[in-house]
Amino acid sequence: MTISNAAQPKGAVLVAGGGIAGMQAALDMADAGFFVYLVERSPSIGGVMAQLDKTFPTNDCSM
Amino acid sequence: MRQHPRYVDMDKCIACGQCAAKCPKKVDDEYNAGLNKRKAIYVPYSQAVPLKYAIDPRYCIYLQKGRCGVCAKVCPSGAINFEDTEKMRTIEVGSVILAPGFRSFDPGRLDTYSYGQAPNVITAVEFERILSATGPFGGHLVKPSAAKAGTAPKKIAWIQCVGSRDINRCDHGYCSSVCCMYAVKQAVMARDHSSGDLECAIFYMDMRTQGKDFDRYLENAKKSGIRFERARVHSVAPPQHGDDLTLRYARQNGDIAEETFDIVVLSTGLEIAPESVALAEKLGVPLNSDHFAATDSFAPVATGKPGIFACGAFTGPKDIPHSVMEASAAAAAATESLSVARHSQTHTLVLPKETDVSGQAPRIGVFVCNCGINIGGVVRVPEVAEYARTLPNVTYVEENLFTCSQDTQDKMAEVIAREKLNRVVVAACTPRTHEPLFQATLASAGLNRYLFEMANIRNQDSWVHANDPDAATRKAKDLVAMAVAKAALLTPLTQTELPMSRNALVVGGGIAGLTAARALARQGFPVHLVEKSDVLGGHGRRLRATWRGEPVGERLAGLIADLEADPLVHIHTNTAVTEVDGFVGNFKTRISTGGGSETIDHGVAILATGAKEYKPKEYLYGQHPAVVTQTELDDLIGAGDERLAGATDVVFIQCVGSRNAERPYCSKVCCTHALRNALAIKAASPETNIYVIYRDMRTYGLREEIFREARAQGVMFFQYDPEAPPAVEAEGDRVRVTFHDHILNRPVAVDADLLALAAAVVSDAENGLAQFFKVPVDGDGWLLEAHQKLRPVDFATDGVFLCGLAHYPKPIDESVSQALAAAARAATFLARDTILVGGVVSWIDPALCTGCGGCIQVCPYNAIAMSEITGMAEVNPALCKGCGACAAACPSEAPILMGFNNRQLYAQIHSALAA
Numbered sequence A: 001m002t003i004s005n006a007a008q009p010k011g012a013v014l015v016a017g018g019g020i021a022g023m024q025a026a027l028d029m030a031d032a033g034f035f036v037y038l039v040e041r042s043p044s045i046g047g048v049m050a051q052l053d054k055t056f057p058t059n060d061c062s063m
Numbered sequence B: 001m002r003q004h005p006r007y008v009d010m011d012k013c014i015a016c017g018q019c020a021a022k023c024p025k026k027v028d029d030e031y032n033a034g035l036n037k038r039k040a041i042y043v044p045y046s047q048a049v050p051l052k053y054a055i056d057p058r059y060c061i062y063l064q065k066g067r068c069g070v071c072a073k074v075c076p077s078g079a080i081n082f083e084d085t086e087k088m089r090t091i092e093v094g095s096v097i098l099a100p101g102f103r104s105f106d107p108g109r110l111d112t113y114s115y116g117q118a119p120n121v122i123t124a125v126e127f128e129r130i131l132s133a134t135g136p137f138g139g140h141l142v143k144p145s146a147a148k149a150g151t152a153p154k155k156i157a158w159i160q161c162v163g164s165r166d167i168n169r170c171d172h173g174y175c176s177s178v179c180c181m182y183a184v185k186q187a188v189m190a191r192d193h194s195s196g197d198l199e200c201a202i203f204y205m206d207m208r209t210q211g212k213d214f215d216r217y218l219e220n221a222k223k224s225g226i227r228f229e230r231a232r233v234h235s236v237a238p239p240q241h242g243d244d245l246t247l248r249y250a251r252q253n254g255d256i257a258e259e260t261f262d263i264v265v266l267s268t269g270l271e272i273a274p275e276s277v278a279l280a281e282k283l284g285v286p287l288n289s290d291h292f293a294a295t296d297s298f299a300p301v302a303t304g305k306p307g308i309f310a311c312g313a314f315t316g317p318k319d320i321p322h323s324v325m326e327a328s329a330a331a332a333a334a335t336e337s338l339s340v341a342r343h344s345q346t347h348t349l350v351l352p353k354e355t356d357v358s359g360q361a362p363r364i365g366v367f368v369c370n371c372g373i374n375i376g377g378v379v380r381v382p383e384v385a386e387y388a389r390t391l392p393n394v395t396y397v398e399e400n401l402f403t404c405s406q407d408t409q410d411k412m413a414e415v416i417a418r419e420k421l422n423r424v425v426v427a428a429c430t431p432r433t434h435e436p437l438f439q440a441t442l443a444s445a446g447l448n449r450y451l452f453e454m455a456n457i458r459n460q461d462s463w464v465h466a467n468d469p470d471a472a473t474r475k476a477k478d479l480v481a482m483a484v485a486k487a488a489l490l491t492p493l494t495q496t497e498l499p500m501s502r503n504a505l506v507v508g509g510g511i512a513g514l515t516a517a518r519a520l521a522r523q524g525f526p527v528h529l530v531e532k533s534d535v536l537g538g539h540g541r542r543l544r545a546t547w548r549g550e551p552v553g554e555r556l557a558g559l560i561a562d563l564e565a566d567p568l569v570h571i572h573t574n575t576a577v578t579e580v581d582g583f584v585g586n587f588k589t590r591i592s593t594g595g596g597s598e599t600i601d602h603g604v605a606i607l608a609t610g611a612k613e614y615k616p617k618e619y620l621y622g623q624h625p626a627v628v629t630q631t632e633l634d635d636l637i638g639a640g641d642e643r644l645a646g647a648t649d650v651v652f653i654q655c656v657g658s659r660n661a662e663r664p665y666c667s668k669v670c671c672t673h674a675l676r677n678a679l680a681i682k683a684a685s686p687e688t689n690i691y692v693i694y695r696d697m698r699t700y701g702l703r704e705e706i707f708r709e710a711r712a713q714g715v716m717f718f719q720y721d722p723e724a725p726p727a728v729e730a731e732g733d734r735v736r737v738t739f740h741d742h743i744l745n746r747p748v749a750v751d752a753d754l755l756a757l758a759a760a761v762v763s764d765a766e767n768g769l770a771q772f773f774k775v776p777v778d779g780d781g782w783l784l785e786a787h788q789k790l791r792p793v794d795f796a797t798d799g800v801f802l803c804g805l806a807h808y809p810k811p812i813d814e815s816v817s818q819a820l821a822a823a824a825r826a827a828t829f830l831a832r833d834t835i836l837v838g839g840v841v842s843w844i845d846p847a848l849c850t851g852c853g854g855c856i857q858v859c860p861y862n863a864i865a866m867s868e869i870t871g872m873a874e875v876n877p878a879l880c881k882g883c884g885a886c887a888a889a890c891p892s893e894a895p896i897l898m899g900f901n902n903r904q905l906y907a908q909i910h911s912a913l914a915a
Helices: A020-031 A047-051 B018-022 B061-065 B070-074 B124-131 B179-193 B214-223 B274-283 B320-341 B381-388 B406-418 B431-444 B458-462 B469-487 B511-522 B538-542 B552-565 B630-639 B670-684 B701-712 B812-830 B854-858 B885-889 B902-914
Strands: A012-016 A035-039 B026-028 B037-039 B095-098 B121-123 B155-162 B199-204 B227-237 B245-251 B256-261 B263-268 B308-310 B364-369 B394-400 B423-428 B452-456 B495-499 B504-507 B527-530 B569-572 B575-581 B587-593 B596-602 B604-607 B611-613 B627-629 B649-656 B689-694 B716-719 B727-731 B734-741 B746-752 B754-759 B761-763 B800-802 B834-838 B842-844 B864-866 B873-875 B895-897
Touching: A012 A020, A012 B320, A020 A035, A020 A047, A020 B320, A020 B812, A047 B124, B018 B070, B095 B274, B095 B320, B121 B124, B124 B179, B124 B263, B155 B179, B155 B245, B155 B256, B179 B199, B179 B214, B179 B263, B245 B263, B308 B320, B320 B511, B320 B812, B364 B381, B364 B406, B364 B469, B381 B394, B381 B469, B394 B406, B406 B431, B423 B431, B423 B469, B431 B452, B452 B458, B452 B469, B458 B469, B469 B902, B504 B511, B504 B596, B511 B527, B511 B538, B511 B552, B511 B569, B511 B604, B511 B812, B527 B575, B538 B552, B538 B630, B552 B569, B587 B604, B604 B812, B627 B630, B630 B670, B630 B754, B649 B670, B649 B734, B649 B746, B670 B689, B670 B701, B670 B754, B689 B734, B689 B746, B716 B734, B800 B812, B842 B873, B842 B885, B854 B864, B854 B885, B885 B895
Parallel strands: A012 A035, A012 B095, B095 B308, B121 B263, B155 B199, B155 B263, B199 B227, B364 B394, B364 B423, B423 B452, B504 B527, B504 B604, B527 B569, B604 B800, B627 B754, B649 B689, B649 B754, B689 B716
Antiparallel strands: B026 B037, B227 B245, B245 B256, B495 B834, B575 B587, B587 B596, B611 B761, B727 B734, B734 B746, B842 B895, B864 B873
């Protein structure tokens, strides 16, 4: 991985981690016109939030 | 980047699950926290994305020993590839965001709680899986020691701060921020899952429920009968007879108590995994002593390495809403320097010209999905497909293992062209998740995307009638017939493009508003910043330092200077918003400055209107000169006031105006603020006695460090309950403060030279701005976001965003994060050339409308207005979300919801009743 130089930046971003934070960051950048590489160590995205049953304070289903 | 081999070809795998069914190797299931088993070839959980199997090479018998290979034999699509290898890839990017998350603290490292010895001592993650319907016990709350017998617990204890706020038994001095709330939630949920006599007790030091609506949740839990015991837990003894667990703990008054429980849940904290530490080291990203990424309060998502940003639990322990907010903030920060390259690496999808189907007789194609065994295991899919062939207008039927798989989508596009289909019905899962995918396939085949209908034969059928295949098959046929009946009447819907203004309006010139404005300008968008007072800076002008000690005045000056120098930023001070018209992409806002006024065209708006400090009515404030607020104490410290220099005794009272009946919320910043001021006084005169009278010390997250520091410096802490608040009376030029000491178990009086009150942060909602932008405000006066967790800076109304204290009390670093997040969310709209309007929206037939206004009352998006010309209700398609509330409410059936019109729905109903 190389970070492009400031004068001619590359319109692409690497996000390391596919949990709720990584996914949200990836979506926002893609929607704003940047190419995103979302990299996750495990076989699926979702992170710890996918393990939770309900989430506070609204008791929504986490999935 | 190194890509590990998956040993399963993602393009070929259809996730049918036959491989895992036959795989002979059972291993611990990490998803269920090791409480049950999975196979060596697996998907982590049933909703995993991508829903593709993977072989775990650590356990696969073939990869370890060269024999077995049964998965390859049973795979119907030949997806298994034992020859798969590690791939190295090099990519060039403009910036990097690190979001590696956290891992749950392993209490096996502690020898006091019998974790790992007694099966009923479990971690919070394990308890979370036990509560889950997809968990090891199918969502039944049972004792892990007697799971097979299905024995339900009668008494559960939660022990807080396991692996947090602890520098003796583990090296985690910080507070993990989320455990108090998750423990309360788990206790509430546990009682929900049980037959009613379940006793729940939470053993804690301070209840830290400082987030939005969290204290309400806590108070409701107390009222529902959950016990909260302020205590220090000594140990959990392993069971002697049976499986009762004995908890030994010290009460607040020092008494030692013992009590038995069926299950003990350890509220384990958050920590950074060694792999994340190694990644940071490899990239040269500096970490703090607790291994979190080191950040600055004014740049909370920037790491110490230029070009590399961080978000989520990696920058400090935090909950989901804060993580989501920080993620959007990182998206803004990471792309600021790349804005000139926007759209340079992305591709635009080119769609074929749409086929004109007007005048054609319906030719409906039906695709019936097995969803692996999800549907096919219950519903007799071939029978449903056969039945579909007999339905009117159906000219093509196909059965798929997974209709949503990429190869089926490619094939579906071919079939549409070959069979000249002009309507498509998919009988599968829910349109909520899959309709956009199928609609995209229609569009790629040149068919209008609205000529599509779904029958949900999974969620509404195979899942709920899993034990009755005959009835489920009958119901699937009915659902398909209904969808076909409606599909025959579908007409193409159009979307029109409206131009998108690239300007942004930011209302409020405090730290949040200034930060949002600078972020948008750096993204290349023109910004109008409106501030009602004559200066920029808001509350930041009175604050000396952040909790970490960054000088607020200096940073604020830098922020203002940046904005003043930026040609894209237009600053309007002494200015008020007087009128707002329009919708996303096309707002017209009238502002008035002094005598003049002007109209600003803008595409998005960010509301950062701040909050106020409560003026206490309690504790002789305003009646005695020795009583001040913490903000006034800031001024005294800043000015080096002589009252402080000569003071021998200074008392702080916390929660003044917060967490009471009138304002049942925590003001979040006061505990930390008070301790900063206590430390500042101690630094100048170590002999001064400081007494902090508090309810719960809420120095959450990494702020716990200054609580520790304050105790080390000799600041004294006394806890009080709202039923017995401290008493204050005048005593000459001092005030006498009387409060209860729990250890001495008697009242104590201190004659204070100065009494500082932690006054609440209160809403400034009466400024009327929410009404102008038609956005909601909650019961406490805070702006109400679209979704507390997943859309924390959006409103339900497109194009309007929020940040800062107007949303809820918060410290500077969180205000800055939220401001950057609002800018990122705004940029997702500003980056577009146009917005699409239309599709599934409502249209009100003026010939049927009586002008009663009933639809205007029920519309949650304020999309309907009474036309001044016709006197009839009119829908603004740019605001309409197609919910259909107006169509349901109207007594004259005047609103027509496109794609769900009355003819189509009646056809569905007739079909259902005819069956």
